[in-house]
Amino acid sequence: MSLEKITQVTGRGVFVPGDDIDTDRIIPARFMKCVTFDGLGEFAFADAKLAEKAAGRLHALDDSRFDGATILISGSNFGCGSSREHAPQALYRYGFRAIIAESFAEIFFGNSTTLGIPCVKMSKEDIADLVALIEKTPSIQVTLDLTESKVTTDDVDFSAEFSLPGHAREPLMNGRWDSIADLVDGLEDVKARVAAIPYLATK
Amino acid sequence: MAKTLLDKVWEEHTVRTLPDGRTQLLIGTHLIHEVTSPQAFGMVRDLGLKVLYPNRTFATVDHIVPTDQRAEPFSDPLADAMVKELRKNCAETGVTFFDLPSGNQGIVHIVGPEQGITQPGTTIACGDSHTSTHGAFGAIAFGIGTSQVRDVLATQTMAIGKPKVRRINVDGKLSPGVYSKDVILHIIRHLGVNGGIGYAYEYGGSTFDNFTQEERMTVCNMSIEGGARVGYVNPDETTFEYLRCRPYAPKGADWDAAVARWRAVASDKDAVYDDIVHFKAEEILPTVTWGITPAQAIFIDEKIPNPSDLPEKDRDTAAEAIEHMKLPAGTPAVGIKIDVAFLGSCTNGRLSDLQEVAKHIRGRKVASSVKAIVVPGSQGVASIAEKMGLAEIFREAGFEWRGAGCSMCLGMNPDKLVGDQLCASSSNRNFKGRQGSPTGRTMLMSPLMVAAAALTGEISDARKIFGIS
Numbered sequence: 001m002s003l004e005k006i007t008q009v010t011g012r013g014v015f016v017p018g019d020d021i022d023t024d025r026i027i028p029a030r031f032m033k034c035v036t037f038d039g040l041g042e043f044a045f046a047d048a049k050l051a052e053k054a055a056g057r058l059h060a061l062d063d064s065r066f067d068g069a070t071i072l073i074s075g076s077n078f079g080c081g082s083s084r085e086h087a088p089q090a091l092y093r094y095g096f097r098a099i100i101a102e103s104f105a106e107i108f109f110g111n112s113t114t115l116g117i118p119c120v121k122m123s124k125e126d127i128a129d130l131v132a133l134i135e136k137t138p139s140i141q142v143t144l145d146l147t148e149s150k151v152t153t154d155d156v157d158f159s160a161e162f163s164l165p166g167h168a169r170e171p172l173m174n175g176r177w178d179s180i181a182d183l184v185d186g187l188e189d190v191k192a193r194v195a196a197i198p199y200l201a202t203k
Numbered sequence: 204m205a206k207t208l209l210d211k212v213w214e215e216h217t218v219r220t221l222p223d224g225r226t227q228l229l230i231g232t233h234l235i236h237e238v239t240s241p242q243a244f245g246m247v248r249d250l251g252l253k254v255l256y257p258n259r260t261f262a263t264v265d266h267i268v269p270t271d272q273r274a275e276p277f278s279d280p281l282a283d284a285m286v287k288e289l290r291k292n293c294a295e296t297g298v299t300f301f302d303l304p305s306g307n308q309g310i311v312h313i314v315g316p317e318q319g320i321t322q323p324g325t326t327i328a329c330g331d332s333h334t335s336t337h338g339a340f341g342a343i344a345f346g347i348g349t350s351q352v353r354d355v356l357a358t359q360t361m362a363i364g365k366p367k368v369r370r371i372n373v374d375g376k377l378s379p380g381v382y383s384k385d386v387i388l389h390i391i392r393h394l395g396v397n398g399g400i401g402y403a404y405e406y407g408g409s410t411f412d413n414f415t416q417e418e419r420m421t422v423c424n425m426s427i428e429g430g431a432r433v434g435y436v437n438p439d440e441t442t443f444e445y446l447r448c449r450p451y452a453p454k455g456a457d458w459d460a461a462v463a464r465w466r467a468v469a470s471d472k473d474a475v476y477d478d479i480v481h482f483k484a485e486e487i488l489p490t491v492t493w494g495i496t497p498a499q500a501i502f503i504d505e506k507i508p509n510p511s512d513l514p515e516k517d518r519d520t521a522a523e524a525i526e527h528m529k530l531p532a533g534t535p536a537v538g539i540k541i542d543v544a545f546l547g548s549c550t551n552g553r554l555s556d557l558q559e560v561a562k563h564i565r566g567r568k569v570a571s572s573v574k575a576i577v578v579p580g581s582q583g584v585a586s587i588a589e590k591m592g593l594a595e596i597f598r599e600a601g602f603e604w605r606g607a608g609c610s611m612c613l614g615m616n617p618d619k620l621v622g623d624q625l626c627a628s629s630s631n632r633n634f635k636g637r638q639g640s641p642t643g644r645t646m647l648m649s650p651l652m653v654a655a656a657a658l659t660g661e662i663s664d665a666r667k668i669f670g671i672s
Binding site: 017018019020022024025028029030032033034035036037047048050051054055076077080081082083084085086088103104105106107110111114115165166167168170171174176178179180182183184186187189190193194197198199200 | 215216217218219221222223224225227229231238239241242245250252255256259266267279281282284285288322324325330331332334345346347348349350351353354357358359360361362363364396397400401427428430432453460461464495496516519520523526613614615632634635636637639641642
């Protein structure tokens with residue numbers, strides 16, 4: 001299976017503020033009544049958008065200044081809670097191709113990597129600086145460079161390091177981020193292991 | 204070298220190391236349900252693969268099933284389609300399905316243990332984050348996404364990095380009226396909702412040694428709410444006694460051999476941990492959440508904190524919580540009016556939960572302002588509870604007695620909050636909108652605290668309401 005080699009993501013950014021943004025928030029459960037992931041994009045942050053509207057505010061994803069953003073920026077523990085892959089599927093289908101946050105929940109991180117969405121960690125201070133630039137000039141182009149582990153903008157003043165564990169970086173850069181091909185390669189070893197474990201071995 | 208249970212189970216189930224450094228880990232037992240599996244079966248088909256070991260996957264239906272009108276077709280055509288899809292996928296691939304007419308349907312994390320499918324020393328994966336529940340048996344169990352459900356169906360393995368292990372000791376005796384739910388809420392309150400990222404939590408100490416198997420499940424269930432994908436307790440006699448004679452438990456000579464293996468899989472006495480924390484059981488009081496994350500919790504005699512009194516990192520989320528909950532800082536937990544009481548879920552929908560509440564509510568009545576529902580975690584639990592007369596006690600007290608499912612834990616079936624109703628809930632998540640209404644409000648607590656709130660119409664100290672001392 002040949003997949004795109006993801007070494008760089010460039011696009012406009014949008015900041016969804018808050019820590020502990022859970023996957024129920026990213027895609028409310030009622031939209032999971034489906035047997036395919038198609039069409040989930042339009043429901044990303046559906047209730048959060050409504051809540052902001054009701055409070056007389058504008059959710060970042062409803063703010064036309066950030067239309068067309070492909071890089072999502074948020075706080076710590078992004079994607080916590082439910083293991084629903086519907087969350088990164090919805091974000092991908094909405095158009096996001098990378099996420100920058102202070103930290104990520106583990107299951108969400110794995111699900112996103114499997115879809116080819118780099119989830120990179122950056123310090124709170126660097127995120128604040130980047131967000132300030134985007135607020136000032138929403139059209140600014142943000143680039144994540146996986147080779148250099150750096151986020152830069154086409155405003156030359158900004159450059160910040162991010163962290164991305166090697167077990168995600170390498171598969172993304174080598175076009176092996178969906179692990180199914182590697183797993184299938186190991187099937188003979190799988191069968192041998194099954195035969196060696198008492199509770200799995202066929203009697 | 205001394206090893207933890209995680210080390211031993213990981214080693215036995217490692218197929219190989221993948222090029223990216225992660226482990227290709229054999230998943231001994233795969234549990235599936237209707238929400239996160241249909242796309243996975245589709246992907247397996249699209250790739251021209253097949254279900255490799257259909258005898259190692261077990262299915263049930265829980266998230267979308269109505270708990271009142273259970274005749275098919277369901278009134279919600281989408282829900283109906285999902286059940287039919289799972290039924291078709293299981294029939295085509297030979298996967299065992301604890302279907303609605305089977306008498307064994309229920310929440311996947313309740314069905315696995317009660318069938319004896321959940322066993323010590325095994326690896327268990329399911330497309331549901333509360334799979335950590337099964338760790339109560341000394342299994343390494345975790346939630347996965349749909350692409351990984353595909354991986355497990357097609358290869359019985361998945362790619363995953365080995366976590367570190369944090370040992371969490373709780374020692375001493377819980378005071379009367381304090382439950383395992385209070386223990387896990389207390390742990391999360393102190394370690395945070397992200398404190399467990401990168402860790403498996405190994406729970407131990409005398410409090411856990413004395414817990415029943417079901418109490419251990421309640422704690423392991425909510426490991427993920429503390430950020431830990433895996434939570435486990437070393438297996439012991441309590442575990443073995445729970446499993447003995449269950450339908451899928453080994454029998455005869457196989458049983459003795461299995462118990463010997465299960466004993467050996469426990470962490471060695473001198474195992475080395477990446478981190479160790481201690482809690483004292485005596486210091487834990489009945490706990491309720493007041494906000495929008497499970498770490499936003501207080502003892503029943505405390506007040507909702509002022510964000511400015513909290514550590515800087517917690518202030519923004521606290522302010523957001525206060526806005527959502529419509530409960531100002533300084534509000535005492537006791538006396539907060541509730542609209543709905545929900546007793547059930549994979550956290551607290553087991554027989555012992557229902558027994559404990561039934562014991563105390565006999566002859567009492569739910570407040571007229573409260574809608575109270577009891578949802579047994581499985582048809583098995585429901586059937587025993589009905590035979591024991593528990594259902595009757597609940598009905599007489601004014602609770603609705605429902606059919607098994609996830610119900611009001613997650614808002615994917617007809618059981619939902621309406622508007623900004625406030626629910627005293629025995630479930631596991633108080634996220635904004637979690638219970639089906641975007642403006643709905645959830646306070647998490649033990650089953651008996653839910654009952655106390657149901658009877659009084661407001662958050663109450665169950666120890667006072669029921670004369671527990």
